[in-house]
Amino acid sequence: MESETMNYKYLGNSGLKVSVLGFGNMTSGWAEGTEQWNFECMNKCVRGGINFFNTAEVYGMGSAETILGNNLKQGGWDRDDLIISTNLIPTKVIGIQGLSRKRLRQAINHSLQRLQLDYIDVLYLHRFDYEVPLEETIRIINDLIDDDKAFYWGTSEFTPQQLSECHRICEKHGWIPPIVEQAQYHMFEREKIERDYVPIFREYGMGTTVWSPLAGGLLSGKYNDGKIVPGRAESGLAAAVYKQKFDNYIGNRKEDAVRTLKGLQSLAEELGCTQSQLVLAWVIKNPDVTTAILGASSPGQLDENLAAVEVVKKITPEVLARIEDLLGNRPNPSMNWRTFTPNPPRR
Template sequence: MESEAMEYRYLGNSGLKISVLGFGNMTSGWSEGTEQWSFDCVDKCIRGGVNFFDTAEFYGMGVAETILGNNIKQGGWDRDDLVITTKFIPTKAVGIQGLSRKRLRQAINHSLKRLQLDYVDVLYLHRFDCEVPLEESIRIVNELIDDDKAFYWGTSEFNAQQLAECHAICEKHGWIHPIAEQVQYHMFERAEVERDYVPIYKEYGMGTTVWGPLAGGLLSGKYNDGNIQPGRFESGPFSQVYRQRFETYVGSRKEAAVKTLQGLKSLADELGCSQAQLALAWVIKNPDVTTAILGASSPAQLDGSLAAVEVMKKLTPEVLARIEDLLGNRPAPSMNWRNFTPNPPRR
């Protein structure tokens, strides 16, 4: 079901090939009437060559999984052509046992029932659980893979040290390693993907399925004056998170942020694309990004997002250098102490 208009990459060092743009249904299920909207989004994505669909038990407290399962059944698409992923989180909102053996066994059964599937392609540990031994969580994940309830596993928002610990445990026991980390990545949030995870890429070949490529809409062009639109961030399950994100990336540095955003808009105009397309193209231009997970406020919005694959081809080294000048936030690389020369002592 691959499309010539889409690019596909292998997820980490696995043989699982996924579209460079994916769809996430995080906003599904929190309010009434989202099922048809979700179906229209999934349908448009599949028509555009997207094969990667991400959900989680936490989204809509299970309702998002149900909606995605209904969407797949309604569409009648070939399950083998789709890559479906879900995530299990250590929060009392969905289970008091964290990422324990007991809870993960229960969680996968509930998720598969809601999704109306026999298996998910990738199972994620959706945040690190500091109260359950990591070895216990990884052991049961491997058992679930042996039971064909998942084919691969990954992590979400684990730091580099925690990822290294995951791989060390797998090495010790001969278990299946995680193939992907799901992490926030966009023009304003770069350090983990571009610096902290570099040793993990090199040592273990992990892929990344990044979320928030438009920084919750901040890079869409709607905030280029540095102000929040009336009514924005005042309701909804993630309104407080979005407001905090605005304050972090724009509100607390308004003058500099406006200059950057308006500069990106001007560059996008030169390239003949939207500012949102430029921001998405920049994310997937990074070879360490396997896929960028899209959200949408309407199915029509996905038309522009999917076109970012073509915009990516316009990001020449010269254009990328201009973007770097506008952003001014490239993470400093880790210190190479072999090249360190101390200052000579003063006499």
């Protein structure tokens, strides 16, 4: 059921309508004792009008899907009102390696068991598989849709060339094409959504469910002093990924990054919102973004982030221009050689 406080868009050129903010439970899959707070997060999301929920078999080696399935049962929400998606990854995580016919048949059955569902609304290929013929993968995806185990499918972090090949294969065989690409997009990571994918969006009408809109929290305001949060980068794979992301976006360009972050904070205060709300509003303001997937380490974080929907109204052309001045990283558009006029030689 749609909420008056939430905005909704059609996912690509499909008839599937999703909230502009979604919820992903990657964090809950990697820690013990997270099922209850994940339920509290989902409950807040549903009350706030979010209908799109994303997970993946790789999150917690399947535990995130299990948690989501238990939470769906606990909440007792109308299944028809919710859009549930999961990602199948081309590596030996749970089952046989790759996105082969055998692997995908097994993988979706296992995912549905963990989720305690009869079907998935959107099934993602979680990265491209360079070893399995793409035609084999797309054929089995269409078979799964014919079997009502999935209704739509999409990709995650595919290149424009790979996406074009997906559509070419589907057109050749009369198969159902992907309707959505799931890519990283935030103020520090803009090239794919704002430049590389634009021809794909225009030609095929694909939607997007972008992940990490707050850059893993780096744009939330907690890092405006340019320092890493104590305890986040001590040990383990997750800590190593976090440290690398911090270094890429802040640590290796600390002076410029701090200037940008503090500028965003000042602009947010001027607009009467938080920095997180401003950053999220900027993401979903982009017409090529269908849904921005939120993560949370506690239910309290969602109260602030859900209000970003209202802040979108404050993102005027003037505000956008000021944000561009702060970021200084707007991607250059691809050259249109039909309209290119070289400078005439000087005499």
